[in-house]
Amino acid sequence: MPSSSSSAEKKLLRGSLLPSFALGLICVIVSAILRGKSGIIGALLAQLVVVAFFIVHIGVSAISRKLDPLSTFALAIFSYFAKIAVLGLFLWALTNFTSRETINRASFGLTSIALTITWLAGEIRSFLNLRLHLPLPNEPRNNP
Numbered sequence: 417m418p419s420s421s422s423s424a425e426k427k428l429l430r431g432s433l434l435p436s437f438a439l440g441l442i443c444v445i446v447s448a449i450l451r452g453k454s455g456i457i458g459a460l461l462a463q464l465v466v467v468a469f470f471i472v473h474i475g476v477s478a479i480s481r482k483l484d485p486l487s488t489f490a491l492a493i494f495s496y497f498a499k500i501a502v503l504g505l506f507l508w509a510l511t512n513f514t515s516r517e518t519i520n521r522a523s524f525g526l527t528s529i530a531l532t533i534t535w536l537a538g539e540i541r542s543f544l545n546l547r548l549h550l551p552l553p554n555e556p557r558n559n560p
Contacts, residue, residue, distance in 0.1 A: 431542025
């Protein structure tokens with residue numbers, strides 16, 4: 417069964433990465449046309465942040481597959497808060513240590529939002545195509 421879980425994560429990853437990279441390329445081109453070099457850097461940075469955020473999510477899913485539900489919950493909550501804390505620190509550093517001429521904030525923000533929506537749509541589409549076989553509960557017995 418490990419190969420099927422690994423395969424499921426690979427399918428989710430592929431189903432999310434391909435549309436995200438395609439849209440990311442479009443965002444980089446549009447940002448380059450509208451904002452120049454700072455737009456390119458903003459769009460590329462957004463793509464890096466969004467993809468890293470969601471790859472960690474799929475990685476945690478693969479790691480926690482064999483764990484009991486309580487450990488899975490704890491790992492999911494820990495990874496969520498860790499990602500939010502790291503993202504908050506990153507955004508704080510971005511706003512305090514870079515200039516607007518270096519990284520275009522609008523390109524970063526709009527690309528992040530577009531890529532997040534695209535990633536989630538790709539992941540949902542891939543999940544629906546997985547055809548997972550979930551164990552059903554035993555049928556109740558009729559006791560006379």
